[in-house]
Amino acid sequence: PANKKLLFLPGDGIGPEVMRQVRRVIDWLDRKRNVTFDVTEGLVGGAALDAYGVALKDETLADALAADAVLLGAVGGPKWDNPSDYTKRPEAGLLMLRKELGLFANLRPAVVFDALVDASTLKPDVIRGLDIMIVRELTGGVYFGEPRGISDIGNGERRGVNTQVYTTSEIRRVARVAFELARKRNRKVHSMEKANVMESGLLWRQEVTKLHQEEFQDVELHHMYADNGAMQLLKNPRQFDVIVTDNLFGDILSDEAAMMTGSLGMLPSASLGAPDANGGRKALYEPVHGSAPDIAGKDLANPCATLLSFAMCLRYSFDMEAEAGMLEKSIQNVLGGGMRTADIMAPGMARCSTTVMGDSILREL
Amino acid sequence: PANKKLLFLPGDGIGPEVMRQVRRVIDWLDRKRNVTFDVTEGLVGGAALDAYGVALKDETLADALAADAVLLGAVGGPKWDNPSDYTKRPEAGLLMLRKELGLFANLRPAVVFDALVDASTLKPDVIRGLDIMIVRELTGGVYFGEPRGISDIGNGERRGVNTQVYTTSEIRRVARVAFELARKRNRKVHSMEKANVMESGLLWRQEVTKLHQEEFQDVELHHMYADNGAMQLLKNPRQFDVIVTDNLFGDILSDEAAMMTGSLGMLPSASLGAPDANGGRKALYEPVHGSAPDIAGKDLANPCATLLSFAMCLRYSFDMEAEAGMLEKSIQNVLGGGMRTADIMAPGMARCSTTVMGDSILREL
Ligand SMILES: CC(C)[C@H](C(=O)O)[C@@H](O)C(=O)O
Ligand SMILES: CC(C)[C@H](C(=O)O)[C@@H](O)C(=O)O
Secondary structure, eight states: OOOEEEEEEEESTTHHHHHHHHHHHHHHHHHHSOOOEEEEEOOOTHHHHHHHSSSSOHHHHHHHHHSSEEEEEEOOOGGGOOOSOGGGSHHHHHHHHHHHTTOOEEEEEEEOOGGGGGGSSBOHHHHTTOEEEEEEEOSSGGGTOSSOEEEEEETTEEEEEEEEEEEHHHHHHHHHHHHHHHHTTTSEEEEEEOTTTOHHHHHHHHHHHHHHHHHOTTSEEEEEEHHHHHHHHHHOGGGOSEEEEOHHHHHHHHHHHHHHHTOGGGOEEEEEEEEOTTSOEEEEEEESSOOOGGGTTTTOSOOHHHHHHHHHHHHHHHOOHHHHHHHHHHHHHHHHTTEEOGGGOOTTSEEOOHHHHHHHHHHHO | OOOEEEEEEEESTTHHHHHHHHHHHHHHHHHHHOOOEEEEEOOOTHHHHHHHSSSSOHHHHHHHHHSSEEEEEEOOOGGGOOOSOGGGSHHHHHHHHHHHTTOOEEEEEEEOOGGGGGGSSBOHHHHTTOEEEEEEEOSSGGGTOSSOEEEEEETTEEEEEEEEEEEHHHHHHHHHHHHHHHHTTTSEEEEEEOTTTOHHHHHHHHHHHHHHHHHOTTSEEEEEEHHHHHHHHHHOGGGOSEEEEOHHHHHHHHHHHHHHHTOGGGOEEEEEEEEOTTSOEEEEEEESSOOOGGGTTTTOSOOHHHHHHHHHHHHHHHOOHHHHHHHHHHHHHHHHTTEEOGGGOOTTSEEOOHHHHHHHHHHHO
């Protein structure tokens, strides 16, 4: 059979150096587990803007569409900040990938590693053992709704508009992902919106309720206003199993949850499309953290989030549960042994570089 | 001169019982400080729905428009939850008050009281001494934008739409409030939006920058994406002084900040309109907490947030700094003495009812 096709998009800032550690795991898979990947590499974000004047070239998009999975580092940085032309932003490349690949379901686990429970600004008793899966809708809502734009309205005044919009099928397909994930976890879903002030949120609530009644009555469903969700996450995070929410609330709430774990440098994410005829689905994997321009190129970044994103890739795109588990276990063991990159450094631990963290994980494997 | 005119809207759940404690402070002001208020009372939210079939009667709105200030308890509860008719929700009464009174600037302090530093789920070292003022835009954005609604689009599909919209003057007037507050505090403003994905956020950023350059260069201005804001609040809350943001982000971020303090039952808010010709401005004061139907009528609720809202009322609407300070100091002293309502109870403290908390504060006064 044809080799598994991966597209690597290292992007900006620390993207390239954390992605380099994934290359090493791929070599290991080839040598020791007899699994070969065809890896293509491309540019996205600021790197693509610099090289081609666009945040994502047509050819790169075509490569992404042809790949079995895309692995992305990070995009953005002060160098490309604040241009008022939306198409000339690093973020445009990422948004185009999400939209064109139809990656409507963004899975963002917020997990507290036992070895890192003290890294959080929250009390250890509150977050120990935390394991939440946030499912964020990723191709709809206010990110893509039309009409949008800024217009002059006379008297020196301007008006900025965006449109929050969801349809029945957009809501159902992402809610389905959440319910199915909950079935493999603790069978509990919290759906979050502002149904009390937004009709799009009311539709969200009604459609999630309907799908639940039709097909997922074995899963516990709760509705929560998003502002209350932001509070409940802090008050009692372990009440949650799976959270499903829209693109914009998901952006904020998943970042809140991620920071609660105290170790952003450890958190992976997966963005999935609809299942196709062959049982496959388009997918993009990326760490939750950003491009961290301040430490880029210094061999200081934590590669774990990107390696764990690759573990998600092995699991969701290639059904390689064994290898995904091995990689995850190796990372845990290395942390358990006291190795720490700067971002998760703590008293009594051994501070190491990106490369040395990679070495240790490879050795564990 | 005419007496100061106050409209009391106790609303639902614990609203009436916490407002009762304000009555006692008003009596005290009358007897001991020679300040007399004309207090009118009305219904809002679920209480108004039950009595009149609408969440706010025209007469009550007229009373609010005629008052120097409105004091509100809380609205909402499961009894009125989930009706699909938006006008038949308790929240509709509150939204109408905000809009019709033109209360565009919602001031939500997130303050950690020394006596309550352990009540937070965050580590004491992270939040001790926290004092943030969040200024949330309250009469614009997706809460009120048109078009909005749910429509059938064929094939059994529906579509839910809301519109996020801001104009130059809406942004400038709320940013002005934030800059002016910062001048009386630590001269630092963080403005939060998603200018990287929303044009309405880009306009927000541009207009805030412009106003800053024109009139407030003595204040430090930072721009932050709202998702990063949600993280930075948790990572290092004391980096913030004043935060200004839109209606929807403000809803979420101010609730996050409020819960971080660990004592929601202690947090007041003020909603202010534009200054009028006489130097006055329309204003509504309310606690940040909700109607807490589960403990309503049991004399368990914490009246402090409502009393502190009344202190804000004395300060902002009636220029009674001395009396506002006395009330605030009394509350701090009572907490310092170990009195705690159930929501902020801690080992070694004295648990008390709503009424007894009120008694103690009155005694302090
Ligand atoms: C970079 C930005 C466009 C993006 C978003 O807002 O979705 C990021 O914050 C994220 O959460 O992946
Ligand atoms: C009750 C609700 C309409 C309201 C809002 O969303 O503004 C509340 O959450 C608040 O923050 O005051």
